[in-house]
Amino acid sequence: MPFHAVTAHRAQLGEGPFWDVDTQALYWVNIAGKQALRLMGGRLRVWQLPEPVSAFIPCERGDALVTLSSGVYRLDLVTEALTLLCVADPQPGNRGNEARCDANGRLWLGTMQNNIGAQGEDLPITRRSGGLFRIDTDGQVTPLLHGLGIPNTLLWSDDGAHVHFGDSLDGTLYRHAIQADGQLAPAQAWFGPHTRGGPDGSAMDVEGYIWNARWDGSCLLRLTPDGAVDRILELPISRPTSCVFGGPNLTTLYITSAASPLDHPLDGAVLAIEVDVPGKPCHRFAG
Template sequence: MACNAVTEHRARLGEAPFWDVATQALYWVDIAGKQALRLIGANVQIWEMPEHVSAFIPCDSGDALVTLSSGVYRLDLDSPGLEPRLSLFCVVDPQPGNRTNEARCDAQGRLWLSTMQNNIGLKGEDLPLTRRSGGLFRIDHDGRVTPLLRGLGIPNTLLWSDDQTTVHFGDSLDGTLYQHFIRTDGNLDPARVWFGPHSRGGPDGSAMDAQGHVWNARWDGSCLLRLTPQGQVDRVIELPVSRPTSCVFGGRDLQTLYITSAASPRNHPLDGALLAMEVDVEGKVCQRFAG
């Protein structure tokens, strides 16, 4: 499958692609570069954030959520890129030294947001991880925050089964993707291993196709793994980047796979690029925040 860079932009740590069906727009972030980006047609708009930003998700109300280190903020999408208008929506994890990471909305439009020990310096440099201080939280439409998991290392991947009874959730520090059963009270059962460590890099973000297969980006693995619903490798999709970070299905038929990536010591020409490839299966729709 041919894979090409969509824009000239190169991120330090591209992440969290989100395809908005209603506007045919792609949202993503550069965490280390403190940028929230939106692609409509061939036009890229960039909002410069005051802090590291891990996700950029449009809302039913017409604005968008950005998950910054200090909390979740609403961003006025009509505000200029160099002077974004931000208003605090909620504080999720007040633990000093933590930052936000993976974030997605479930079928009810509630935001699930993970946190981790901050591993990015003021100039975008890597900082060592010394503790498992992260958590997973659910944020309702009114900003109410419910803690779900604690003691996480590098949380990545958030995907739900069609019946919304199971969530796929990963921890890159473990090299493992897990499944949690969602109880009727909204809390999570203990994790069970769904896909363990693999020789082709560590697990990062993922997308799910209409057949229930998970497409998992492999950090330092230069590929995606397409995994069956049973957690077996169906195929390996080679990529022209060293560190793919996540992916999402987009385009009018949801058969364009957009892939974010990060800079790498290998200095591959496309490292940090937003990539796109046409695939042979339709993907699932991203959910906006219902607030």
């Protein structure tokens, strides 16, 4: 299958791809480089931010959310002004990591111990201080999980009854039932660990299969709804970090990646490939 890099940009830590159906635009971030990026109409725009940023998600009202180390902010895409929406995780020394919106347009944010130094260098992770939080359009925060290591992957079943959620420190993707009060039932191990790297971000296709990026595994795993490996998609990058379905028919798979010691030419690029099954669309923040 032919891959191509969608821009010449290379990220230290590319993450959080989001495809906006209405504008046919791809959003993503360079966490360590403190950059929010958008590719629309063949043109790349970069917003330089004051802190590491883990997600860049458009809002229904026309601005976007950015999840920075100090909180969740609204970003005015024209003036570049930042306005604090909320501090989801008050734990000192934590930062945001995985973030996606559910079908109701609420933001779910997974946090972790900050592992990025002032110059973008890696810092060791020494504690499981992260959590999972749900954020309503008015900024109200509901804690859902605590004691997390490296939260990655947030995907919901069509009926909204379950969420898939991963912790890379465990090498495992979990499945939680969503209870009537909105809280999560205890985790059920759904997939992993696996020999092909650790679990990072994921996307779901219309058949309910999950495409999981494998950090240090140079591949995506397509996983069946029962948690078995359906196929391995080999990649020309060392550290794929996440993926999203986009394009006019949601059959273009966009894959973010990070730099690595192996220094492959495409490490840090966003790759695109056409696949044989369409994916499910992303949801904007409803606010």
